[in-house]
Amino acid sequence: MKRGQLIVVSAVLILVVAVAAAVITLVKFSSTDESHDPATDAHVHLDDDRSSDPDAVAEAALAAMFSWQPAIDPSPAAAVGRAQRWLGGQLAADATQPTATGIRPLPQWAGWSDSGDIVTATAQSGDSITASDTRQVLEVALTQTVLHRDGSTTPYSNYRVRAVVEKNSDTWQLTEYNLAPK
Helix, strand or coil, rough: CCCHHHHHHHHHHHHHHHHHHHHHHHHHCCCCCCCCCCCCCCCCCCCCHHHHHHHHHHHHHHHHHCCCCCCCCCCCCHHHHHHHHHHHHHHHHHHCCCCCCCCCCCCCCHHHHHCCCCCEEEEEEEEEEEEEECCCEEEEEEEEEEECCCCCCCCCCCCEEEEEEECCCECCCCCCCCEEEE
């Protein structure tokens, strides 16, 4: 495949993923009414300010950090920069640093890059492990799926994440996380 064709195919794939992510985000974050029954077709209102919800911040940050574009990103670390607006503390500081050198790449990375695959992540918070007015430790289910150029998908990984979100004035930020295989 010629370079120009690869760029066009990659751009189309990125557009498809961006639209899918936007739809998922709209559906996921559209309810501001806690009593809303998702089994109904009741109208809901979009909450644009996700930074006021610790669960939404953890979900958005983790989904951004673990969604990768191997044909464009030099490594998975590039995705951390896309999550910057939801990060705080040392995690935010680390996100602005150059990617560390000498780290062995994921074994699948080159294959994903060559075939134009994209890895998407979804995050679903569960119960709070601990909670206060300024700090919450959340259990989050993180799922990564490989989207192939032909439209098919392959499950990649599932993790349990211990996510720490802290309130900085009026906004919540993800300040640390730990992954464990599911």
